[in-house]
Amino acid sequence: MGSCRFTMSSLATLHCLAFAQGFSNNERQAAARALLRHDAHIDGTHYQTKTPGGLHPSYIGFHPTPAQQPNSGRALTHKELIDATLQDVFDAIAMQDRLDGGISLLVRCPGSEAGLTTSPEQIGVDLYITPRELQEVPQPVGGDIAVLVQSFSQEFAVPHLQRFTKRCNIENIKPPKPCKSLCCCFLND
Structure with a gap:
């Protein structure tokens, strides 16, 4: 493309x-x-x-x-396109899991504004896990996912968003405001 x-x-x-x-x-x-x-x-x-x-x-x-x-x-609209595209990703993952019986995990941080003092708790994360896995063993999977999301947010997302904000500033583009909630998507399997 x-x-x-x-x-x-x-x-x-x-x-x-x-x-x-x-x-x-x-x-x-x-x-x-x-x-x-x-x-x-x-x-x-x-x-x-x-x-x-x-x-x-x-x-x-x-x-x-x-x-x-x-x-x-x-x-x-811009926001509707972004939301619909993320839903397309979730649909593709669900279909892949159904086709081959696999398990998937997607942890994604949408692009947003971040400063030098931004903490992992201040950013939004989109999360997908194959629903049947969460249903069959919710406690161990849920706890492991929480640790993984915290690590992802701290080690990858915050530094990435700081670089993204710097790039936006160079281009005189206003980055989106951060979403502070975890968005989990567990599609019916």
């Missing part, structure tokens, strides 16, 4: 194309997100930057929200 394809206006255009007719608004948005993220992991742009600050060109802070076109259906 080239960086020029990932824009809010591209998403709006995909949403309105003829291929989308006959599908619900949610189905059209899911198809557009799938096309936009196709091969993003293997496209070689993990370290690509167009600006001195080091933010990936797909960073949503660079792209304005497109104007709603009449009769186009409802388009996603």
Whole structure:
């Protein structure tokens, strides 16, 4: 996926194309997100930057929200796109676990503003674990996950968010405010 394809206006255009007719608004948005993220992991742009600050060109802070076109259906806002994309990730993990009987754990910290005094308790973390594992052995898994999330937040997330904030400042982009709650997603298995 080239960086020029990932824009809010591209998403709006995909949403309105003829291929989308006959599908619900949610189905059209899911198809557009799938096309936009196709091969993003293997496209070689993990370290690509167009600006001195080091933010990936797909960073949503660079792209304005497109104007709603009449009769186009409802388009996603920035926040809705971010939330829907995370749900796509959870859905993909759940499907992978169902296909091969595996177990998955995802610990993710959304990009947000962080200062030198930011502590792990001040940041948000998205968490996914295969639901059947948590249901079968909730106490040991829950305790182990808490230790893992604390370590992840302290050793990886806080330093990353501090670097992210520095990059945003160089580019004169206002980073999102931190979410201070743990978001757990346990899909039905």
